[in-house]
Amino acid sequence: MRWLLLKDLQILRRSPLQAALLIAYPVLIALLIGFAISRDPGKPQVAFLNEIPPGARIAAGGAKLPAVGVDERICKRVECVHVASRAEAGEKVRSGEVLAALILPADLIDRLNSLSTLSPETPEVKVIVNEEDPLKARIVDDRIAALLGQANLFIARQIAAEAGRYLRLIVKGGSFEVLGEPVEILGLRTSASILQALRPALPPELRSSLDRVIRFTTLSRDNLDVATPLIDRLAQPVAIDKQSVSAPTPPLGVFAIAVAATLTLTFVTLLLVAGSLALEREENTFPRLTGGLVSRSTLLAEKVGLGIAVGLVVTLLMLAGVQLFVGLDWSRFGLWLVAILAGGAGLAAAGAALGAAARDVRAVSLLAFMISLPVALLSLVPSGAVGATLYDGIRVLTALFPFKPALEAISAALDPAGPGIGGPLLHLAILVAAYAAIGRLALRRFASV
């Protein structure tokens, strides 16, 4: 078998395009994945015009809130292109220089302050967009909605915090400033204590009235104490308590690397094994080899071995490329090897079955792409994304092909916090046996037609 393996490697070396592709493919994938997961998603460029007069503040309870640094906060989220006028903002949007323009009108703070008066007005910001295509429109809408959502949340938190402070002042007492002069507030708690202390000194006919005042201050104190946390909740009405019913999933970055590694392994192994086996027929060497030199099973095993060996090298090369961008846990290298070898074995066995069935290099290449690409995509469909019946169908289909268990094995090998590797390895072992049997059967008619 080693001489056949040597021969196939010699043939591979003689095909510069194929060899270059085998090296270039993982490098390209590594670069793409590396750049994609090591860089920020990118801030959209937004023209920004702040017309609010300097010094304008949001007022709450008769006091002005601290300056909120609107410019700074907004420009953290988007790449602000500061403009001097609305016309300039509109022009930049029209020319496509920026995704949108955000204008904070001069009366924004006044309108915000009017919310706590008897004649509230609606605070508005101006947004200029150029929705030249639906995708761009969707992106702009999402970005603006996210930006305003954050602004609203921030303002609500500021108001709630200030209102809570005043409530505490009413309940517990203290001091605050009005026009620069400190004003002492007695507070309900102290008022009730004073009234309790005064009660014995009052004539009995006035005590019932005083008792009513005392009850009022006590009730007010207790209930307003309860109101304070309620006002705090206004800033964030619904909290998130996240629970997952599935096993812990790998971080997105690790999953992306696992997908890239499995895709690399799939294409290299599947195409190489299927093509190499079909080549034996095209070169007319299959009858000569199996006419007494080697058994069909040996030939099949040699092709699977070739696929595993080359797939391992190319996949490790890809992971080494990704390492330039993202830190990988090399202490798990042993598990990587196990996962890649098992995944490679499954895919190589599938490639052998495909090569034996198709028997023609061009047909087999086409078939390999036609099968592996849709199966790989279907393997990435999450539950809930499609109907239950369709998802069951997808699960069955993807379980019959080694891509998904290979992906699960490689994900488990890369992610220390992920699910175990045992299940995917067992799945792959079953597929190796099944595809080897199919390949062996298909080889029976390989030479006869």
Place this chain on the structure above:
Amino acid sequence: MVGTAVAALEARKLVKRYGQREALKGVDFAAHPGELLAVIGPNGAGKTTLLSILAGTLPPDGGEVHLPNGDVGWVPQQAALYRRLTVEENLLLFARLEKREEPRAAVEEMLDLTGLRERRGDVVARLSGGNQQRINIAIGLLARPVALLLDEPSVGLDPRQRARLWEFVSALAGGGTTVIFSTHDIQEAERYGQRLLVLADGESLFDGSPGELRTAVRGETPEAASSDFETAFVAFLQHRGH
């Protein structure tokens, strides 16, 4: 050496069926050391099936192949070579697979035999059809077979390449190797075949020398017998309903 008592290869009542169709219907013959045996017949006669069974690449449905003194070397019709490997790499691979004790010495021997020593480093795809066929035959000889089976070895070769090929094959037979070849070229069979095995629809119709075939035709259609060998052969088949 023809006519030696011990046959190098014997086929006994070989039968092969493809579904309902019988490709071989109990074919019997024996070939002796140094003999050049041509298997001829119309398309679909069963020539390639017979050679494939003799080579062991196709199992028969009935009968047996007897090889008392060793193995056969199989040279399929289309060159069974790795076209991206060099002449030397092809020979070395098959010498190793044949488990020759000294594969490199075997390669040198075959390079001398084929006269392709100068082209040893050339990729096979760059060789002419004739030279590819020589390497193809050399690979068949690597196992040092007692009988060499050639399936239409001269197909696609120009007259000069054919002449060189037959010179090479005749030299092998002269060295004691039994050569069994199939061909569509009746003139070639007459010229190089010491014995002819005529197959038609899986049946063996004749087993003898070209002269004996012509004699047989003379008794049936005298005018055809005095014509060229191909005409005589066609008359022979027609007389038997083929």
